[in-house]
Amino acid sequence: MDLVNYLLRNGHRVLSLTLEHLELVGVAIGAATAIGIPLGVAAARRPALKRWALGFANVMQTVPSLALFGFLIPATGIGAPTAIIALALYALLPILRNTCVGIAGVDRAVIEAARGMGMTRRQMLWEVELPLAMGVILAGVRVAAVTSVGVATIAAAVGAGGLGTFIFQGLTMVNNTVILAGAVPAAILAILADLGFGWIERRLGAAFGTL
Amino acid sequence: MIEFRRAGFSLPGGRTLLSEINLRIERGETVALIGRSGSGKTTLLKLINRLLDPTAGDVRVEGRSTLDWDPIALRRRLGYVIQETGLFPHFTIERNVGVVPRLEGWPAERIQQRVLEMMQLVGLPPGEVASRRPHELSGGQRQRAGVARALAADPPILLMDEPFGALDPITRAELQREFRSLATSLGKTIVFVTHDIREAVRLGSRIALLEEGRLVAAHAARDFMNASDPRIRQFLAAAGDSVPGTSPPFPEGPE
Numbered sequence: 001m002d003l004v005n006y007l008l009r010n011g012h013r014v015l016s017l018t019l020e021h022l023e024l025v026g027v028a029i030g031a032a033t034a035i036g037i038p039l040g041v042a043a044a045r046r047p048a049l050k051r052w053a054l055g056f057a058n059v060m061q062t063v064p065s066l067a068l069f070g071f072l073i074p075a076t077g078i079g080a081p082t083a084i085i086a087l088a089l090y091a092l093l094p095i096l097r098n099t100c101v102g103i104a105g106v107d108r109a110v111i112e113a114a115r116g117m118g119m120t121r122r123q124m125l126w127e128v129e130l131p132l133a134m135g136v137i138l139a140g141v142r143v144a145a146v147t148s149v150g151v152a153t154i155a156a157a158v159g160a161g162g163l164g165t166f167i168f169q170g171l172t173m174v175n176n177t178v179i180l181a182g183a184v185p186a187a188i189l190a191i192l193a194d195l196g197f198g199w200i201e202r203r204l205g206a207a208f209g210t211l
Numbered sequence: 212m213i214e215f216r217r218a219g220f221s222l223p224g225g226r227t228l229l230s231e232i233n234l235r236i237e238r239g240e241t242v243a244l245i246g247r248s249g250s251g252k253t254t255l256l257k258l259i260n261r262l263l264d265p266t267a268g269d270v271r272v273e274g275r276s277t278l279d280w281d282p283i284a285l286r287r288r289l290g291y292v293i294q295e296t297g298l299f300p301h302f303t304i305e306r307n308v309g310v311v312p313r314l315e316g317w318p319a320e321r322i323q324q325r326v327l328e329m330m331q332l333v334g335l336p337p338g339e340v341a342s343r344r345p346h347e348l349s350g351g352q353r354q355r356a357g358v359a360r361a362l363a364a365d366p367p368i369l370l371m372d373e374p375f376g377a378l379d380p381i382t383r384a385e386l387q388r389e390f391r392s393l394a395t396s397l398g399k400t401i402v403f404v405t406h407d408i409r410e411a412v413r414l415g416s417r418i419a420l421l422e423e424g425r426l427v428a429a430h431a432a433r434d435f436m437n438a439s440d441p442r443i444r445q446f447l448a449a450a451g452d453s454v455p456g457t458s459p460p461f462p463e464g465p466e
Contacts, residue, residue: 109294110297113298117286131301
């Protein structure tokens with residue numbers, strides 16, 4: 001009840017922090033996707049690049065998230081850019097890995113038919129490999145997005161705002177209601193992100209007839 | 212039309228899959244490449260459309276070494292049918308059949324027209340299957356779609372790798388019969404891979420036997436069955452044993 005009252009009384013602030021949160025996650029996932037998919041496509045054909053790229057993304061993922069934000073502060077300072085870089089680095093692994101796996105998992109017979117038909121590399125990628133790998137790639141983006149919504153609560157620790165602001169505020173005030181005012185909307189966002197990407201996956205699956 | 216001159220192929224690791232292949236395939240011929248698994252039939256076929264480059268000798272298509280051809284241009288002049296799974300699972304049958312004309316930049320109307328013709332040619336009812344996806348079709352229908360796709364851009368040469376291998380015997384016989392009349396009426400040069408001697412006899416005007424990467428013999432279908440070459444006799448005997456109800460000399464010739 002306390003929580004509902006608190007949220008109602010601070011409705012405006014909850015909304016603006018939620019939007020800030022979404023912005024952090026959205027930009028970070030956008031960047032991770034823009035880097036992860038092309039890198040994953042390139043890595044799927046080059047074992048050496050694949051080893052390096054996946055190794056790098058793996059290491060990023062093993063750094064505790066709070067520490068990752070902290071490490072970046074000397075380089076990029078306090079504020080949203082630091083948070084976005086950290087989130088994007090974090091989100092890179094599932095997108096990169098799923099792109100590699102998805103592309104590598106396309107039926108060899110289909111690839112051979114495509115080559116035999118006289119498709120260029122580019123045509124094979126856009127017409128055959130990416131559409132057939134799309135389900136796996138999207139699953140990676142989905143995992144990255146859902147994780148990022150949670151991890152982004154730490155962004156408040158580097159002054160980037162978002163729903164973490166409530167959480168850190170509540171921690172210093174030793175006030176559970178304030179903590180929950182950040183945690184509950186963040187959890188709801190994570191669930192919505194999961195549902196949203198699930199819906200997109202199903203729609204694309206139906207459109208391509210692959211899932 | 213297609214000529215192998217002492218052509219060979221070895222894997223990067225050094226294992227030799229084909230060596231010293233000499234074979235001339237004339238315009239309008241239907242040549243069956245036959246042999247056991249691992250004898251190099253499929254490798255030989257892939258040397259024609261440059262899915263593989265020869266590591267020795269020369270493979271010539273229409274008088275030009277395949278290495279001098281732009282691989283993309285070469286492949287678009289060669290229809291290619293592979294066993295069962297070669298259709299694009301995310302494309303409708305219509306889109307699958309029209310894929311090479313589309314790559315070649317034909318206008319949409321002409322593609323649509325051509326796809327219709329092709330589907331009728333191979334006995335697929337367009338109204339029923341055009342907008343379906345491959346997994347919604349029967350094995351026989353998929354194979355017909357594969358042939359329609361290979362023929363769509365009207366290539367002078369058709370390469371087929373075990374085209375009817377994944378079908379049940381009745382459907383296979385039906386498709387073989389239809390394919391035979393199709394092959395005669397279209398006048399294409401056809402090279403197909405099979406391990407089924409009966410299929411080779413039914414469809415091939417000439418049969419080439421491969422054994423461990425070497426071309427043992429290439430004879431007209433009738434001569435092949437009556438050849439005295441011990442390696443051919445041996446192959447026929449082995450095939451006859453494994454196919455119930457048939458023993459050499461074969462009772463059935465080309466229909």
